Amino acid sequence: MNHPSYIELKNGISPIMTTDVPVIEYDIFYEKVRELLIDKSNHCLSYYCYAFAGRLKFICCIADDNTGIIRLLSHEMRPDNTTLKALTPFCPSIHIFEREIHENHGVEFPGHPWLKPVRYPHDRADRMSVMDNYPFYEIESEELHEVGVGPIHAGVIEPGHFRFICNGEKVLHLEIQLGYQHRGIERLFVDKGDALQRCLLAENIAGDTAVGHGLAHAQLIESLAGIEVCEALQIERCIALEMERIAVHIGDTAALSGDVAYQLGQVTCEALRTMVINTTQFWCGNRFGKGLVRPGGSNYPLTEETAGEILKVLEEVERRYENVTGRIYTLPSVLGRFEDIGRVTRPQAESIGVVGMAARSCGIVRDIRRTHPFQYYRNFEINPVTLEAGDVLARGMLRALEVKASAGIIRALIDSWRKTEKSVGRPVYNYKLRPGSFAISLTEGWRGEICHTVVTDSEGNVLHYKVKDPSQHNWMALALAVRNQEISDFPVCNKSFNLSYCGHDL
Amino acid sequence: MLKEIRILTDHGKQYIPDLRKQPVSERFRGRPVISEVITREEIEKVAAICPVNAIDRRNGSIDLGRCTFCNECALMLPGTIGFTNDYRIAASRRGDLVVMTGQTEVLRLDETAVRKEIRRLFRRSLKLRQVSAGGDNSCEMELAASCNVNFDLGRFGIEFVASPRHADGIVITGPVTENMSEALEICYKAVPSPKVIILVGTDSISGGLFEGSPALQRGFIDRHPVDLYVPGNPAHPLTFINGVMDLLGL
Numbered sequence A: 001m002n003h004p005s006y007i008e009l010k011n012g013i014s015p016i017m018t019t020d021v022p023v024i025e026y027d028i029f030y031e032k033v034r035e036l037l038i039d040k041s042n043h044c045l046s047y048y049c050y051a052f053a054g055r056l057k058f059i060c061c062i063a064d065d066n067t068g069i070i071r072l073l074s075h076e077m078r079p080d081n082t083t084l085k086a087l088t089p090f091c092p093s094i095h096i097f098e099r100e101i102h103e104n105h106g107v108e109f110p111g112h113p114w115l116k117p118v119r120y121p122h123d124r125a126d127r128m129s130v131m132d133n134y135p136f137y138e139i140e141s142e143e144l145h146e147v148g149v150g151p152i153h154a155g156v157i158e159p160g161h162f163r164f165i166c167n168g169e170k171v172l173h174l175e176i177q178l179g180y181q182h183r184g185i186e187r188l189f190v191d192k193g194d195a196l197q198r199c200l201l202a203e204n205i206a207g208d209t210a211v212g213h214g215l216a217h218a219q220l221i222e223s224l225a226g227i228e229v230c231e232a233l234q235i236e237r238c239i240a241l242e243m244e245r246i247a248v249h250i251g252d253t254a255a256l257s258g259d260v261a262y263q264l265g266q267v268t269c270e271a272l273r274t275m276v277i278n279t280t281q282f283w284c285g286n287r288f289g290k291g292l293v294r295p296g297g298s299n300y301p302l303t304e305e306t307a308g309e310i311l312k313v314l315e316e317v318e319r320r321y322e323n324v325t326g327r328i329y330t331l332p333s334v335l336g337r338f339e340d341i342g343r344v345t346r347p348q349a350e351s352i353g354v355v356g357m358a359a360r361s362c363g364i365v366r367d368i369r370r371t372h373p374f375q376y377y378r379n380f381e382i383n384p385v386t387l388e389a390g391d392v393l394a395r396g397m398l399r400a401l402e403v404k405a406s407a408g409i410i411r412a413l414i415d416s417w418r419k420t421e422k423s424v425g426r427p428v429y430n431y432k433l434r435p436g437s438f439a440i441s442l443t444e445g446w447r448g449e450i451c452h453t454v455v456t457d458s459e460g461n462v463l464h465y466k467v468k469d470p471s472q473h474n475w476m477a478l479a480l481a482v483r484n485q486e487i488s489d490f491p492v493c494n495k496s497f498n499l500s501y502c503g504h505d506l
Numbered sequence B: 001m002l003k004e005i006r007i008l009t010d011h012g013k014q015y016i017p018d019l020r021k022q023p024v025s026e027r028f029r030g031r032p033v034i035s036e037v038i039t040r041e042e043i044e045k046v047a048a049i050c051p052v053n054a055i056d057r058r059n060g061s062i063d064l065g066r067c068t069f070c071n072e073c074a075l076m077l078p079g080t081i082g083f084t085n086d087y088r089i090a091a092s093r094r095g096d097l098v099v100m101t102g103q104t105e106v107l108r109l110d111e112t113a114v115r116k117e118i119r120r121l122f123r124r125s126l127k128l129r130q131v132s133a134g135g136d137n138s139c140e141m142e143l144a145a146s147c148n149v150n151f152d153l154g155r156f157g158i159e160f161v162a163s164p165r166h167a168d169g170i171v172i173t174g175p176v177t178e179n180m181s182e183a184l185e186i187c188y189k190a191v192p193s194p195k196v197i198i199l200v201g202t203d204s205i206s207g208g209l210f211e212g213s214p215a216l217q218r219g220f221i222d223r224h225p226v227d228l229y230v231p232g233n234p235a236h237p238l239t240f241i242n243g244v245m246d247l248l249g250l
Ligand code: SF4
Pocket: B049, B050, B051, B052, B053, B054, B055, B062, B066, B067, B068, B069, B070, B071, B072, B073, B074
C-alpha cells in the first residue's frame, strides 16, 4: 500500500518505526508536497526538522481530509548544506513552517517571501535576532502612518505586538510579532523525563485549551506505549472537550458583545460561562479541566452524579444562551459592527491553511473530529457546522451554532456512556515508550486542530517533541482580516478569532 | 426592549454577595492538610512523584508557591494528605505559603508584613495593571473573571486599568519569559510610586513547572519587593479577591 515516497498512517493509532519512513531527495520531496497540496482536501499538519546523528531530519505530515490518511514525507540535510528551495511561493500555507525551520536551525529558503522570525526561541540559530530588531514591513510614503500596539495591551490578556500601517483610519497592512510568551515547552518535553510533568506541560501549553492539548498528549503517549483505553474513558474525554468548547465560545460571545458596548450580551454570557466552567470544576476540581485528562486512565472518572449535573447545567445554559444570542445577532447596532467586517475569503483561508472554527466560518469543512476522528468520535458522526461569510458576524454566529451542536453531542455521549461498561482505571505514569518510533496525535480543540508529534530514540526516550496549536496557522488570517478595515474594528476582529499567544509561542 | 427585559429577568441575580464565604465545589483544591503522623517513607514517596518539588523531603511540608495542585500526592496518600476547598491561601510573605505537617488552621495574611502606605493609600481605590509574562492564559482569564458580573471586584474600587500610568501596582502572571522581561521592567517603571506588586499563579511565584527553563529570565522577581502572593494553577478568582481584600484590610 505504501508509496515509496511516503508512508501512510492514521490519527493516534499507529506509531511507526522511524526506520520505516522513506527518506527522499529534497527535489522529490518538493515536487511531492506541491502535488499533494494542490488538492484542496489535503493540508499540512506539521513540517519541522530536528538534529540527529549530525544531520537535520525533516518530517512533513500531510492530512487527507477525505480518507483520514496522514502521509508522512521525510528528507535529510547534511551539515554542509544550508539552503532549500522554498515551498511557500507555491504553497503559502507552508510559510509558517519554513519560517520556523529557518529560525530554529538557520536553514535558508531562497524564494521565501516572508522569512521572518516566528517566536525568538531561546535556542534559535541566530542569537543576534532579538525582539527589538524584528524586520517590520515598511512602506515609504508621506501619507501613511504606523501604529504600534503592545506587547502589553489594554486588557487582561497575553502579550504580542501589532504593527499597523494605516492610511488615515484605514488599515493597509498589519504585521503581528509574537514570541513574548516563549517558555521553551518543546524542549522541556524532552528534558523532563517524568510522565506526570509531561501531562502538566501539555495542559499548560494554552490554559484555555487544557483539555484539547492534554488529550493530544495523552493520545500520543498511549499510541507509543501501547496503552488501550476503554470506551467509557473515550466518551468522558470527548465530553470534557465539548465542555471546553462550549465554555470558551460563550466567553468569546461575551467579549465580542463587550467590544461593541452591548452590555446585556456581555454580562449574561459571562455568567453562563461561569456556570459551565464551574461544572467542569465540580467534575475535576479545576475550572479549566486541568488534571482531567491523563494517559491510560483518569483521576476523576465520570460519575452518574457529575453526568446529571452536566445535563442539568447544559439545559439551562443552552436555553439562556440561545435567547441572548438570538438577540445579539439580530440587533442592528451589533450587526452594524460585525457584518462584513474582518472578512477572510474562502480562497484566502485555503491558501494560508486556516483551521478550525475560523475555517468553518468561511465554508471550509475542516474538523478533525470528522476527518481524522479520535477517541469516541470514531463511533460517532460529527457534522461540522459551517457558515460562508467569513466575517466577524460569521465567526460570532458559528460559536452560537457550535455551542448548540456541542450540547447535543454531550447529551448523546452521556447516553452512550450510560450504556457502556465502566472500567476506567487510574492513570498510567510508568509507561515505556516504543524505541525508535514516530507517532502523531490530533485533536480538535475549540480553536481548531491541535497536533502533537514525537520521535523516540533507541532507548525509548523522547528525542524530539513537536506541538502545533491551531493559532500557528490562524494568526495570518487575523492579519489579512483587518486589511482595508477601520483600525477601530481591530478589537472585534481580534476577539472573533481569539487566538493563542502562549500556544503559538510555546 | 421587552426581549432585553426578559433576558435580564431570566439572567437573575448573578452577583456573589459575600466573597469571603462563597462555597465552591468540594473537589476544588485549595489549602492542603498534611497529617502529622506522615512517615519518612511516605514523605519520600510523595516527594519523589511531585512534579515541581513542592514537597520538602526533610519535613513533608508543601510549598503552595510551587505546588501545581495536581492532587497526585493526595491521591497517593489518601487520608494522610488532602486538599480542602478553602480558597483563602494568598500570603504577603513568600515563606507563609509553606504548609507544615499537622497544620490545620486557616492561612491568614500576616498584617504586620503589609507595608503601611498600602492600606493608607489604596484601601478605597486600587488600580492595577496586569502583565502576562509567559502566562498560559488561565490565570489571565481568572483575573478577568474577578471583575465579571459574578465576582464584581469593582465593588471595592479595585480595577484593572489600561495604562501603567493610571495604576497603583502591577499583577504579574506567568513564569517571566526572557522575551517579556524588558517590557515587564518598563511597565513597572511607568507605574508611579509607591506601587504594589502582586504575583498570581504558581508560575509567577516560583516558575512552577517551567522553573529552570532556559527561556525564562526571572531577575525582575528577585530584584523587586513583592506585596502579595496568590497561588494556584490557575489562581481562583476568590483566592485573588480575598488576597487583595486582606492586603488592603477590607
Ligand atoms: S498537588 Fe502539589 S504537592 Fe502534591 S504532587 Fe501535585 S504539585 Fe506536588
